Amino acid sequence: MIIGEPHTEKPIRWAMVGGGRGSQIGYVHRSAALRDRAFDLIAGAFDIDAKRGRDFGVELGVAADRCYPNYGALFAGEAARPDGIQAVSIATPNNTHFEIAKAALAHGLHVVCEKPLCFTVTEAEALQRLAGESGKVVGVTYGYAGHQMIEQARAMVAAGQLGDIRLVNMQFAHGFHNEAVEEKNPSTGPATCSATSARTRSILLRPSLPSSRSSGCSARARASSRAVRRSRTMRSH
Numbered sequence: 001m002i003i004g005e006p007h008t009e010k011p012i013r014w015a016m017v018g019g020g021r022g023s024q025i026g027y028v029h030r031s032a033a034l035r036d037r038a039f040d041l042i043a044g045a046f047d048i049d050a051k052r053g054r055d056f057g058v059e060l061g062v063a064a065d066r067c068y069p070n071y072g073a074l075f076a077g078e079a080a081r082p083d084g085i086q087a088v089s090i091a092t093p094n095n096t097h098f099e100i101a102k103a104a105l106a107h108g109l110h111v112v113c114e115k116p117l118c119f120t121v122t123e124a125e126a127l128q129r130l131a132g133e134s135g136k137v138v139g140v141t142y143g144y145a146g147h148q149m150i151e152q153a154r155a156m157v158a159a160g161q162l163g164d165i166r167l168v169n170m171q172f173a174h175g176f177h178n179e180a181v182e183e184k185n186p187s188t189g190p191a192t193c194s195a196t197s198a199r200t201r202s203i204l205l206r207p208s209l210p211s212s213r214s215s216g217c218s219a220r221a222r223a224s225s226r227a228v229r230r231s232r233t234m235r236s237h
């Protein structure tokens with residue numbers, strides 16, 4: 001329940017690995033976790049750069065001696081304290097999640113891990129086994145599973161408003177990450193987005209999408225799809 005009032009007398013003693021200053025998702029974890037005061041942020045290894053992480057942690061109100069230079073020191077240091085952390089959020093780059101989650105479970109911590117939890121089924125099964133053995137919870141932040149747009153789409157499908165679903169095509173245009181991805185693989189660029197968005201929207205959203213509220217991408221998509229139709233028409237004559 002997001003009400004801003006405490007609903008537990010004993011907030012969970014909590015730390016973060018990653019999510020340092022300027023990171024994209026760190027603030028989201030902190031603001032969500034602290035919103036109903038179920039978590040106390042009391043330790044962390046917030047940054048790949050130890051000094052920057054320490055400065056940032058102190059600014060957040062974490063004691064300097066509990067701002068650790070890396071996750072190994074965090075887990076070991078906190079395990080040695082009677083008031084050590086009970087849970088940790090992992091908000092580091094993808095290729096670090098598995099090792100950090102494994103280490104956290106080995107230290108008896110509950111884990112909230114950014115997506116993706118790991119890269120292979122074998123890794124996932126190893127984490128599942130460790131979590132089972134230690135009786136700890138591992139949660140992955142698939143935030144969009146609870147997004148209103150997804151709920152609306154689900155309700156529309158359930159109500160039969162979209163008929164039989166033959167194709168679901170989703171894209172997530174992701175801010176500054178786009179450019180690096182597009183450089184590596186030009187087929188992910190705006191032109192592709194436009195063409196597929198036009199088809200997707202015509203399948204998924206036609207019943208309720210007023211044209212005045214459509215995005216720039218879908219406007220481009222409609223223009224591009226009109227152009228495709230025009231050129232097909234011209235070719236067929």
Ligand SMILES: NC(=O)c1ccc[n+]([C@@H]2O[C@H](COP(=O)([O-])OP(=O)(O)OC[C@H]3O[C@@H](n4cnc5c(N)ncnc54)[C@H](O)[C@@H]3O)[C@@H](O)[C@H]2O)c1
Binds near residue numbers: 019021026046096
């Ligand atoms: N759930 C979502 O909707 C969502 C959205 C954005 C990002 N993410 C995920 O969150 C994770 C982080 O993404 P981001 O965009 O915030 O990255 P980012 O690069 O902006 O920030 C990463 C942070 O982790 C720190 N860091 C890196 N390696 C570290 C290590 N070994 N130990 C401690 N700190 C370390 C960096 O210094 C930085 O502060 C990624 O796995 C990404 O997939 C999820």
